[in-house]
Amino acid sequence: MGSYRSGFNEDSLRVKTYGGLPPSKINQLLLEFSAKHINPNRPDVPPYDWATYHDNSSSSTNIGELQEEIVFDNGIIYFGQWAYGEKNGKGVQVWPDGSKFEGNWKNGQANGKGRLIHADGDVYFGDWVEDKAQGLGIYYHMDGTIYEGEWYDDKQHGRGRWFDNKVIG
Numbered sequence: 001m002g003s004y005r006s007g008f009n010e011d012s013l014r015v016k017t018y019g020g021l022p023p024s025k026i027n028q029l030l031l032e033f034s035a036k037h038i039n040p041n042r043p044d045v046p047p048y049d050w051a052t053y054h055d056n057s058s059s060s061t062n063i064g065e066l067q068e069e070i071v072f073d074n075g076i077i078y079f080g081q082w083a084y085g086e087k088n089g090k091g092v093q094v095w096p097d098g099s100k101f102e103g104n105w106k107n108g109q110a111n112g113k114g115r116l117i118h119a120d121g122d123v124y125f126g127d128w129v130e131d132k133a134q135g136l137g138i139y140y141h142m143d144g145t146i147y148e149g150e151w152y153d154d155k156q157h158g159r160g161r162w163f164d165n166k167v168i169g
Contacts, residue, residue: 017082018066026066026081027051030092033069033079034102037094041121041142048102048115050090063089080105095119103128126151 018029027050034048064083071077080091086108087093093101103114110116110128117123126137132154139147139156149160 018068021066024051026090029066030080030090030102034092034100037077037092037100039098039100039117039119039121041098041119042117042123045117045123 018026021029030050031047039045064081064087066080066089067082069077069079075096077094078087078091080087080093081089083089084107087105088107089105090103091105097119099119100117101110101114102117103110104112106112109131111130112128113126114128115123115125116133121142123140124133124137125140126133127135129135133151134153135151136149137151141147144165146163146165147156147160148163149156150158152158
């Protein structure tokens with residue numbers, strides 16, 4: 001984890017939290033933050049559906065409090081839930097190159113359902129385990145091709161199929 005550039009209170013070693021918010025308000029705040037960080041290569045990507053894709057699995061036990069936006073020294077910005085000093089729960093992370101992850105976190109890593117919009121505009125939506133695409137997912141390439149299937153250790157693995165949605169003419 002990087003050191004904080006803003007949002008850090010050295011006296012209390014805590015950032016501002018939004019305690020006691022209902023899930024619908026948390027979802028709204030995450031959507032508003034995410035809307036400020038649109039990838040110029042993929043302005044057509046619809047908003048992430050927080051209500052539908054929240055990870056309710058038993059592995060998501062460390063759901064934290066929503067905290068204000070944090071900017072790390074390496075330029076990464078995170079807005080979302082924290083517990084035990086790590087990202088835990090729903091959150092959005094934006095990298096300096098324009099990449100953006102929206103989804104569920106556990107112990108500081110992407111875990112559960114999530115969507116990564118790469119800087120080049122490619123999009124992966126699906127299951128994550130320890131910061132890697134793993135489980136079922138769909139990868140949308142900028143050239144129009146789509147892979148839908150199984151992933152393991154951040155790679156296409158197992159059963160899957162390719163679609164070519166290129167427009168001709």
